[in-house]
Amino acid sequence: MYDNILLPTDGSDTVERTIEHALPIARDNDATVHAISVVDTRIVQAATGETREKITSQLEDGASSATAAVAARASEAGLETVESVERGTPAKAILEYASESDIDLIVIGTHGKSPREKQITMGSVSERVVDRSPVPVFVVRGAEGST
Numbered sequence: 001m002y003d004n005i006l007l008p009t010d011g012s013d014t015v016e017r018t019i020e021h022a023l024p025i026a027r028d029n030d031a032t033v034h035a036i037s038v039v040d041t042r043i044v045q046a047a048t049g050e051t052r053e054k055i056t057s058q059l060e061d062g063a064s065s066a067t068a069a070v071a072a073r074a075s076e077a078g079l080e081t082v083e084s085v086e087r088g089t090p091a092k093a094i095l096e097y098a099s100e101s102d103i104d105l106i107v108i109g110t111h112g113k114s115p116r117e118k119q120i121t122m123g124s125v126s127e128r129v130v131d132r133s134p135v136p137v138f139v140v141r142g143a144e145g146s147t
Contacts, residue, residue: 002029002104008094008125009037011066014109014142019070021140022107023077031104032080035070036097037063038090060085091128098135107138 007022009015026033039059047055067083074081082101086093098106110126130137 002026002031004034004101004103004105005029005031006034006036006094006098006101006103006106007070008090008106008108008129009035009066009070010090011037011062011069012109012111012142014111014140015066015070017142018107018109018140019073021138023074023079025105025107025138026074026079027077032082033070033074034082034084034097034101034103035067035074036084036086036094037066038093039063039085039087040090041087042089090125091132094125094129095132098133103135105136105138106133107140109140109142111142 002025005022005026007015007018009018022033025031039056043059044052044056063085064083067085071081071083084097086097088096094106094108097103106129108126108129110124126137126139130139
């Protein structure tokens, strides 16, 4: 049923819970796990010239570390993995990757933001993915108290 499962990661604690759900699904379907992290170019664009390179490097390093952590867990479970660091707006980049990589299922975590927090941060990446995804999306809520 699922040959390619996409697991977006931002390196947060919520991803741990997401992995706990994604890996059994991947194992049961002998699916490849695609770990993706998106460097949000809006953050880079907001930086000044002198700090832009430093911020870009930090974001890219963090994204690489986040995908490597997911890939390591999937590999330990005996699953084939693909890692990708993308650049752009997170929800859009996730959906583009899903389309281009023949993804059958997206397993994504959510931080469970309040309506007020969503207004301040311009919404939720997971909500945007759910609303616009052409493939099924499995949403895992983070542990209580996680941000």
